[in-house]
Amino acid sequence: MAYCVKEPPATRSRPELMRERGTEYLKSVMNYGSSSGMPNWGTSDTLTGKNIQLLALFLQHPIPQPPDMDQAEVRASWTLLETGQSPPEQPPAQL
Ligand code: HEM
Numbered sequence: 001m002a003y004c005v006k007e008p009p010a011t012r013s014r015p016e017l018m019r020e021r022g023t024e025y026l027k028s029v030m031n032y033g034s035s036s037g038m039p040n041w042g043t044s045d046t047l048t049g050k051n052i053q054l055l056a057l058f059l060q061h062p063i064p065q066p067p068d069m070d071q072a073e074v075r076a077s078w079t080l081l082e083t084g085q086s087p088p089e090q091p092p093a094q095l
Pocket of ligand 1 (some may be wrong): 021026029031034035036037038039041055059
């Protein structure tokens with residue numbers, strides 16, 4: 001994955017680095033793979049062209065800032081949906 005391979009210079013965020021690479025380059029690496037070890041997700045039919053397009057855009061998307069809240073504020077913001085059922089004591093199926 002792009003995020004585990006090379007450390008970009010500290011001055012640029014990873015999305016900035018990905019934007020420098022460009023959508024067509026990112027799609028091509030994901031589609032055909034590379035001789036330095038990236039698998040060919042597209043031509044092996046693992047990912048569709050649409051998936052690859054979405055991933056190429058995702059990699060370039062600015063990282064969203066988490067809200068500046070402490071834990072008490074985060075908990076107060078939750079809307080908990082309760083089913084009224086207790087959680088199962090055993091996994092429902094053996095995989
Ligand atoms: C769906 C999952 C993945 C996506 C979306 C993805 C995406 C990418 C992209 C866009 C690049 C180019 C980054 C750049 O030029 O800076 C890249 C490079 C690379 N990826 Fe992935 N990757 C995925 C999974 C993997 C996996 C599972 C491996 C290892 C088995 C891998 C190994 C590599 C390597 C070794 C490179 C460097 C290739 C080079 O520089 O020529 N990737 N990946």
